[in-house]
Amino acid sequence: MDLRYGINPQQRAAGAEPVQPGQWPVRVLQGSPSYINMLDALNSWQLVLEASRALNRPAAASFKHVSPAGAALAGPVDAVTAELYGVDPDRIGPLTSAYLRARDSDPKSSYGDFVAVSHPVDAELADLLARVVCDGIIAPGYAPGTTAVLGRKKNGRFLVLEADTAYAPPRQESREVFGLRLTQQRDEQAVYAGLLDDVVCGTLSTGATEDLLLGLATLRYTQSNSVCYLRGGQTLGIGAGQQSRVDCTRLAGAKVDTWWLRRHPAVRALAFRPEVRRQERINWQIRFIEGDLTPDETARLSTALSAPAPELTDSQRTDWLAGLHDVAFVSDGALPFRDNVDHAHRHGVSCIAEPGGSIRATEVEDACREHGIALARTGLRLFHH
Structure with missing residues (x-):
């Protein structure tokens, strides 16, 4: 398999081949993977497969730079996450809940992530992924019509990989470093x-x-x-x-x-203008929580809000954090x-x-x-x- 490029774009000659001839752990359904795409896909798939098998529930991971930004099992989606992604927390399916919970762990880092889920992608998850910024997904299967939905992302460059759940890796593994x-x-x-x-x-x-x-x-x-x-x-x-x-x-x-602290009433009360996008809201929430805004950031945050930002004092932070x-x-x-x-x-x-x-x-x-x-x-x- 030819890869789009290696770890960096200047490393043009890059490829992948199965260690066991003819036995591929994954197959490409859509897009052209890079070296890092494959590292993210193969690591994240192993994570969700292992977590799901150990705990007998659907699992999801949000990967960036060959480490998870978040991982989660299917479960309740709280009001903060539901509001941010425009879903009904009482009607959301298990696989979508697992991914939303994984992405919400560190939503700033998950921007442009690689997605892994332990179960076949359904229409609900495909619809959600069509609305968030991510680079690709690996899953053990795809419900009819879902690959077409995902294939429209990034002008057809969104990467869709299908993992083989029956694949057994070799007992020995190797890598080459500096010859x-x-x-x-x-x-x-x-x-x-x-x-x-x-x-x-x-x-x-x-x-x-x-x-x-x-x-x-x-x-x-x-x-x-x-x-x-x-x-x-x-x-x-x-x-x-x-x-x-x-x-x-x-x-x-x-x-x-x-x-x-993203669950604190003062953070939830930040009144963003309608044109401010989801990821901008997330980033501003985090900067507001961190509290060390530069003068330029203070001015830009004021422009992004339709009403002045509420106060979040040190004592309010301390009291809220004590409740975790x-x-x-x-x-x-x-x-x-x-x-x-x-x-x-x-x-x-x-x-x-x-x-x-x-x-x-x-x-x-x-x-x-x-x-x-x-x-x-x-x-x-x-x-x-």
């Missing part, structure tokens, strides 16, 4: 509830267990170091690719706070210091799953006990590079 071929055994460890049996303090509810399992499936396909916060079957913040784990924890925690509870936290590697626990606690975390085994494991456990956080040690590292 050297690196080979390793594929990680075939399944994500299942038994990984959370070693609860060293506290207890895990059914909902917490499900969130932690979704977190494990998500981080397996997120560039390391990585952590994620989850609640109610969806990610609230993912920190990826940082050299310091606590930087991941703080970065993802800031995304959690932004997600929760029952958040799960997962780390792809052992927590090396208790600072990760201390920061996670600030974002409503009530349970943590991590491999364990660091030389300061006792300090990490002590921090969890101090904050009333349940701690499960999986013994499973999930680095992804």
Whole structure:
């Protein structure tokens, strides 16, 4: 298969071929994929397939630059998300709900995302995707007429891939870097509830267990170091690719706070002019929450609003953030210091799953006990590079 180009447009000679001759894990139904498109598609498909199988519910992921911006299971869509995307939360189907919940985790980053869903695309999801900015989708099938709807996006350049659910990858995998071929055994460890049996303090509810399992499936396909916060079957913040784990924890925690503050009455009261597009509204909401607008941004926000912006004081922020509870936290590697626990606690975390085994494991456990956080040690590292 010829690819449109490599990682960068100047890398014109690019292609893909199956490791096992004649056995393709995906096929292209529409568009011409690039190298990064294929990386996003193959990683995101594995994530949603694994999450759906582990939790027996439809799953979706929103991918950007080979890491998920968000991932979620089918579930309730709250009023904020429903209003933003113009859907009826009481009538929405499971697959569409999974994608909306995944995209709403970090809607700024999900702009122009690559979509993955665990079940065949139906008319409802195709109609939604026709109205949002995304670059492509991978799914195990498409209901009649849906590929035609999607094919009209981006003047026919929208990428539609169909995954083969029966495909079994080879047990050995390799990559070439600077003339050297690196080979390793594929990680075939399944994500299942038994990984959370070693609860060293506290207890895990059914909902917490499900969130932690979704977190494990998500981080397996997120560039390391990585952590994620989850609640109610969806990610609230993912920190990826940082050299310091606590930087991941703080970065993802800031995304959690932004997600929760987008539900604050002052943010919901921002009165945008009708011509302001959805993504502009999202970006302005986030900048309003962040609060450090430049003079130019202040002027442009005023122009985008039909009424002055309401006040969102520091005390209002603090009070609102204190209302976020029952958040799960997962780390792809052992927590090396208790600072990760201390920061996670600030974002409503009530349970943590991590491999364990660091030389300061006792300090990490002590921090969890101090904050009333349940701690499960999986013994499973999930680095992804």
